[in-house]
Amino acid sequence: MVHTSLDVVDEKISAMGKALVDQRELYLGLLYPTEDHKVYGYVTNSKVKFVMVVDSSNTALRDNEIRSMFRKLHSSYTDVMCNPFYNPGDRIQSRAFDSMVTSMMVQVC
């Protein structure tokens, strides 16, 4: 039930979001450490939230790596949104986005 923890994460973003209104930093950092996972958050200026869950035992991923992963994810997401055929709110069905995410996952694992 990783999704359930995501739900908690979401709340954390909103809690942090208030403090971060003025700042340009989109990366929210470690949001919610649990015993087994670390949850990182990222929120765009239009309040689109990205959440990444990393296995706690994965020590290779430092803050900076996570941050750059989020940046990549964000730019790819922006590309998807720019697609005139994409209907905001739909499930993302972009091959480019998928392959980007997959490559990121491969790189991490």
Add this chain to the structure above:
Amino acid sequence: MDAPEEPQPPVIYTMENKPIVTCAGDQNLFTSIYPTLSQQLPREPMEWRRSYGRAPKMIHLESNFVQFKEELLPKEGNKALLTFPFLHIYWTECCDTEVYKATVKDDLTKWQNILKAHSSVDWLIVVVENDAKKKNKTNILPRTSIVDKIRNDFCNKQSDRCVVLSDPLKDSSRTQESWNAFLTKLRTSLLMSFTKNLGKFEDDMRTLREKRTEPGWSFCDYFMVQEELAFVFEMLQQFEDALVQYDELDALFSQYVVNFGAGDGANWLTFFCEPVRSWNGLILRKPIDMEKRALIQRQEATLLDLRSYLFSRQCTLLLFLQRPWEVAQRALELLHSCVQELKLLEVSVPPGALDCWVFLSCLEVLQRIEGCCDRAQIDSNVAHTVGLWSYATEKLKSLGYLCGLVSEEGPNSEDLNRIVDLLAGLGAERPETANTAQSPYKKLKEALSSVEAFEKHYLDLSHAAIEMHTSVGRTRSARLVGKDLAEFYMRKKSPQKAEIYLQGALKSYLAEGWALPITHTRKQLAECQKHLGQTENYLQTSSLLASDHHLTEEERKHFCQEILSFASRQTDGTGQKIVLPLHCFAHLRDLHFTPSNAVVHVGGVLSVDITLCSQMPIPVRVEQIAINVHFSIEKNNYRKTAEWLTKHKTANGVITFPAETSPLPAAQNNLPALELYEMFERSPSDHSLNTTGIICKNVHMLLRRQESSTSLETPSGVALEDGAHVLKCSDVTLEPGPNRITFRTQAKEPGTYTLRQLCASVGPVWFVLPHLYPLVQYDVYSQEPQLHVAPLADGLLAGIPQKVKFTVTTGHYTVKNGDSLQLSNAEAMLILCHAENRAVIYSNTREKASDVLLRVQSSDRVTSVSLPAAPAYHMIEFELEVLSLPSAPVTGGESSTLGTTEPHRKHKDTHRAGHCMATTDHKVSIDCPWSIYSTVIALTFSVPFRTTHSLLSAGTRKYIQVCVQNLSELDFQLSDGDLVDHGCSADLQLVPLNAKCPQAIHSKQSVFFVWELLWAREPPPSLRCCFSVGFSPASEGQLSVPLKPYTYEFQVENFFTLYNVKAEILPPSGTEHCRTGSLCSLEVSITRLSDLLEVDKDEALTETDEYFSTKLMYEVVDNSSNWAVCGKSSGVISMPVAAQATHRVHMEVMPLFAGYLPLPDVRLFKYLPHHSAHSSQLDADSWIESDSLSLDKHLDDLPPGQVFNSSAGTQILVIPSKDDHVLEVSVT
């Protein structure tokens, strides 16, 4: 000569630690000074400059003064810093040279030698001067001498190592001054010593650290060394620096563990990998946990011991720094990382031991924080501690599950063993918490002791965690804890308590659209509802789960089977219906009517096809699918007619229903779209723009508070409508995915039927779609039979055969064989019967059904058309040819040169101005078989021609001209033009001057016919003529029926010429031509051509002695302004009524232009006296003089035929005058 303090135990690590300063020399003297000294020393801060670029700090120095002993001096290699004497002071108050030489000097030398032996360079010699003592000695040396001696003897080059303190116990300015100087010196020396010694120590420590890659290196040894430094900083109240030391140790250790995980193991780590045997949690109540420290020192500590000790130190320092919240945060991190590290190092830990440790630690940290903060502070910082609370809750929960404390039966023997083992690992309770009732140790022990106690503690913790989460706004976290709690309740078999939490969690997941948590929670809820026996809710949740794609096929089938088995179980039971919303069972995708426009006549068959996407994983046999239909009688009759049917066609009759919005957050989708409008407000005075903006018109919709009470999954009271009209379909098996279901119905009553509810029943379970949206309707109409008659072409032309189309719309009437239409003929209209009339029967949807021969029987008055047999709601179409007899409009009035016709009122002719055709209406009354009333149909025929006539004169010879104008679009052939005189006077002869051959008259063209009128005797005053001409359409060669000729009757009156008017203009005498501007004479001669005739007998005629005369008025008018008439332009003359009687009038005219000018008009009127009795008395001239309007009454136009102007058309040459510079014209 005792030391101010008792010799201390070798090491005391308390916060009372102070840097050690040794005292040698005169102990009595020191004892007397000590109180002042220890009081004065920390009074003023000193700036401490640090090495390695660390920021300088102001510190208040305190010292622990101890008696100098050689043992105190550190031996070579001893790294202990706390026991390190930082400064050595020698006290003396010797003022006597003798004494100095005898004892003090030796003593000092010995002292200094010891120091040198230990290479200690931090020393100070204090010489106390006392005035009182000085006075006692007479042979006193200058006081400086002793000091100088000492300086000479001991302080070579370092004269500042010797300090003089004067009269320390007195209260004088001198004393104060010397104290200050001494203290400053003391502080400076101390700091210098710190800097030097600590610097050296740090260097050593670093060297040690750099050796860490060497095999024999031990973390514990290093730990002890660095901690020593931390202790010193702590001693100096430099908690930040102390904390840094511990953090460095922490990071170093963590890095080792990580490296170990990566395969880069260090030997010393192996003993940290020993199995964990004790898990008694963090101990934070003591500043230093000596027990653990000893373990570390002995290198016997486990990982948990090391971590615990490290954290307890960090915690202590953080609390000194007033940062309790950091403690909480670090604690959570520590606990997580400890668990991870144990995993990483593959340390064997008994199950549950870690949970115990974490639980105890959480509570210990929380209690420690609570112990140093007040309530308000804690409440406002719940956000920091709530994580620990929920962590503790989680751990207690897992302990409970592990030890069988959550089950209904309680722990079994295995569980009990485990509990005993776990409790053993806790060890005995620590003495410092033994007296506290709520110590974490006691709590855990109690919780593990019995099921009830566990429940109490767990509920306490859970509720506290939920409450805290809620209070800091982390509702989602609270939901998660709530879900755990629900699970706990389910285990405890109290589902009613669990339900609230599950519903709450589900509600928030649904509102935010988290699909997986929704599924998971629903699964739990389904179980809960099953236990509670909430059949309806359970079935609904089951159906939702059965249609949930996030579940596995097996699970979905299971839930589907649950519904089906319930349904089959209840079939024979009581007729209790269970109503569930349809959307969780199937989704109505589209609906399609046949006929596609959803309009059907009474008795017609309507079929409705729906596509229902079943969400179930297996085929489901549905006993009945029904659509409730709401019936309303349509007020607007027009909708029910066939015209409406054809006009309002929907795209293809398919109504698509929007897909469900379940996967997305419902809250956002339900919001209506923004309706924004521009707004401009202009100032009323100058129309300039005042304000502009955007108005949202549906603010009330958008800002409406979301109704929190409406749960998304309540059974939602789906009301079953018991409509009388139901479309049904029985025994349908719904396969997973789209299914096509067809409903058939026969339309009964006319009206509008609205589809309301869709309802599928499986046994007693009814799946109901409460509202069909968008609105779906079908109409049933009933239509009266109708007959419609329309000309085939744009308009009907009279005189030639024309086709008329008959359309019979049968409506609800069925046309039987033998039914016929009876047409009562109008007089002037013929219905032409042909042998091969055909009728075509169409169905309601304009499809050709059949083509039959039509029988038409015609008698004198009635034409009977026998209709072919046709079913209801069909159309029969056929054509008939009709012929309107051409009418003969007769002119009643006098003919005129302009030739306007005055149509007679014999027919209902209407003559419109311009080129419109005259029309004739014919009414046909038709008897229809379905009605007792006759239908009267008016057919309007247009006369294609317009005829005018005119009388032409040439002197006394007369001609009649007839003009036939074709107004229609068709071309015609005209033949046999003939003019007949109805007056039957044989004397009169009409001589045609026309061609004999047929003439073509094209559309919009005219043909003229002329006859000369010849007479032998005196002609009659009026002449009635009849013109007739045969015509036929030019295009058609042979016509089936003989056509009647076109006739035109008119009357010509007063056609006989009575007067001849002749005008002549003569140039002035002596000139050949008229000139402009010069007067010419106009001679008008009026000649009577005949004797008294019948037509002359009127009021103007006067008779005097058989001599008849009549009064005429002439008038010269020049409308084209060519001439200026000078003098009288008109006059009345008395004309004798006798042949060849001539009247001449002379007048002057002046040409205004040069060229050939037409002569001015001379008009002749019959002058009727106002009153015949007075007429003779009146002077004609006086009448003319009073040229008033009343004169008009007495003038009468002579009919144009009676006057012939013989000079009409003549022109006269006018040449321009030579002097045309001034032309003055005056016309009276």
